[in-house]
Amino acid sequence: MGVGGEHAIYGSEALGVVVKHTLPGFYGRIMDETKLLDPRTFQNKTRLMMRAALPSEYLRRWAVMDDVFGMTTRYLGKVTGTDRDPQMAVEQPFIAEDENQPAKLEDAEAFFTAHGFERVDDQHIINPEVHGVTWYRQRDGILVTDAHARNFRRDLDSVIIPVDLVIALVPPGASTLLPAATQPWRPAEDA
Numbered sequence: 001m002g003v004g005g006e007h008a009i010y011g012s013e014a015l016g017v018v019v020k021h022t023l024p025g026f027y028g029r030i031m032d033e034t035k036l037l038d039p040r041t042f043q044n045k046t047r048l049m050m051r052a053a054l055p056s057e058y059l060r061r062w063a064v065m066d067d068v069f070g071m072t073t074r075y076l077g078k079v080t081g082t083d084r085d086p087q088m089a090v091e092q093p094f095i096a097e098d099e100n101q102p103a104k105l106e107d108a109e110a111f112f113t114a115h116g117f118e119r120v121d122d123q124h125i126i127n128p129e130v131h132g133v134t135w136y137r138q139r140d141g142i143l144v145t146d147a148h149a150r151n152f153r154r155d156l157d158s159v160i161i162p163v164d165l166v167i168a169l170v171p172p173g174a175s176t177l178l179p180a181a182t183q184p185w186r187p188a189e190d191a
Contacts, residue, residue: 006164011094018092019076020164024085027058030168031134031145033175036126046176048134049126050145050166055088061167062090067187068142069115069162095153095161103152107160108133112147120145124177141170141181 002009006028011018022028030053035044053061062073076089097103112119117135120143125134134145146166153161172180 004164013094013096016094018094018163019089020092021079021081021087021089022058024081024083024087026052027055027088028053028061029146029166030054030057030061031130031143031166032168033177034126047126048120048124048143048177050130053166057168058088060169061165063187064142064167064169064185065162065165068185069165071162092163095155095163097153097155101154101158103149103154103160105133105149107154108147108149108152108162111152111160111162112144117142117144120178136170136178138179139182140185141172141178142185143168143170143178 003023006026007020007022009018009020029050031048031050033046034049035046037043038045059075062075065071066073072093074091076091079087079089081087109119112135115137116139117137119132120134120136122131125131130145133147134143135147136143144165144167146164147162151162151164153163155161169185170178170181172184
């Protein structure tokens with residue numbers, strides 16, 4: 001199906017699944033706080049910045065996405081590509097969509113607003129590629145970025161479904177930029 005910024009993607013509608021392999025030696029990205037020196041004031045300023053994710057952070061993002069947004073993603077395991085660098089493989093259901101009606105940025109905005117998220121002000125974000133597409137939900141400390149229209153699908157019933165978001169958990173007291181979570185996210189109990 002193609003190669004994106006984080007994954008090689010395989011699958012088809014006939015199979016009913018999409019398999020994503022991380023790029024060799026890379027486990028996606030995550031957003032974290034960092035301190036940068038402001039050259040005008042010579043003061044350190046806290047900003048949000050994208051960095052390479054650890055394998056555990058990559059797996060946690062899929063667990064949160066399943067629990068919070070209902071996108072079932074199954075970890076298939078570690079694979080080794082031809083260059084011998086490790087990769088992780090995950091599987092998601094294939095989402096059929098009308099290619100004439102793709103998800104739009106406005107759909108993503110409505111999706112996050114409906115789920116209780118607020119957009120993070122761009123002045124707090126270093127990486128311009130995620131300006132306007134970073135969201136935070138204070139009640140459980142969930143920070144989501146890379147919420148571009150390309151990371152959503154509009155299914156044949158016009159339901160907007162996230163398929164690949166960068167998700168971080170912000171524990172209470174861990175952020176100086178974002179308000180503290182009031183009820184931190186915990187994995188759903190298995191029935």
